[in-house]
Amino acid sequence: MLDHFASRSTPAHRLDPAAKAVALLAVVLATVLVTRDSFLPLVPVAAGLAAYHALSRTPIRYTFRRLAVVSPLAVALVVLFPFLEPGEVLVRWPAAGGEVVVTREGLVRAGHLLSKFVLCTWAALLVLATTRFQDLLQGLARLRVPRVFVTQLAILYRYLWVLMDEGMHMRMARAARDGGLGPWRLRWHSRAGVVGVLFLRSWDRAERIWRAMAARGFDGTLHAPRQHRLRPVDWVFAGGVLLASAALLVGDRLVYG
């Protein structure tokens, strides 16, 4: 689960979820907006995240595993840059009717985008690893994120596991009868059937959840979250990260224009 380590108690865990959400937004914005000409501005971001990581005592394996899961997406996005970006040619292969070249600028650009992706994902993973999801939702609600959006996230988080359970049970029921054998065409056919039935079941469940909500008086208006007071340490943390991110951006503009 994403928030598997979120119930621990370290200074990083005890920070207010709203403060962490603000800090995350600041870090992501700064990381995305700094120059693409140098890796230098990314160093303080990485150092800050490493410090938070150490403070939260999140196992390194947790972060690596999850990064590994989402990275193929980023790699797929940048894989063509070394071949397409014009610049100093490093390698040249003859190919049908012309040649394929790899440029230094292209490699740097790809490496840069990949680094930014890893840093942003790392930051998000750290927030999830140190904040229980329901607390994060409360934090978002307090930051005036539209309630409809927060409620949708809450319901998605609540039922994702139920849906996964249902899918797993159906898969087991299928495997118990076909033993994973049989012609591939039939296997794919039955897989498609599982997806279809899962969709219909979700539809039915959505209807039943709505009834349960309506039975308790739900009329489309969602009610305000519990009030919560920020501690000085939360202000210092959110303010510090905001200031550091702003300083990074200003410095970046001054140096790289």
Add this chain to the structure above:
Amino acid sequence: MADPLVQFDGVRYRYPTGMQALDGVTLAVQPGERVALAGPNGAGKSTLVLAMAGFLRAEGTIRVAGHRLTPASARDVRRHLGLVFQDADDQLFMPRLADDVAFGPATMGLEPQEVEARVREALAAVGLEGYDDRVPYHLSVGEKRRAALATVLAMRPQILVLDEPSADLDPRGRRRLIHLLGGLEATLLVITHDLDLVVETCERTVVLDAGRVVADGPTADVLADPALVAAHGLEVPHRLAGQGGG
């Protein structure tokens, strides 16, 4: 006699598939009564509950706590009904248990302190003190069932309607539920085919079959009649076996 809290008068409902689920149900529940609605699968029990909460538009008259049910009054009617659905996963839709229990009172527009007090009281009533931060998905089936009951108790409804409350429970969970229901001071309508649970919690039993009321009387009389229960796909509960005979 006081006005009935719930009254069905000639209630009929036919599903779009053509199945006549309710075929002229007439029934009244007095304040403080504990009534079991028993019957085989497909008898129309759950349909009756959906009709009573205005989720299905049935023909005939339904009154709840003095309100006549119409599409316009459905929301008011639901305020008096505490519906606990069969699948607790449908009822517990928030990621944190205390937020789920707070959902009803908050929707009623109560002050935050009052909501908090109701959450405490409801969780204590079902023996789940200290479960505020628990994720409903990780609760056991028995805990989920009790949590679902708490979400409704927090609204202090005039009548509690429980749909198959003992389904999927192990013997210990079932015992606990029976004990819990016995201690509640509310008008109760329990939809079930767990007749041993009925014997221990309800003094009156209504048997529904093919959308009609086929028996209505003291539990000990209705359920001890082997011919009657067998004719409607039920069994004489263990507790009453040997006492009856018609």
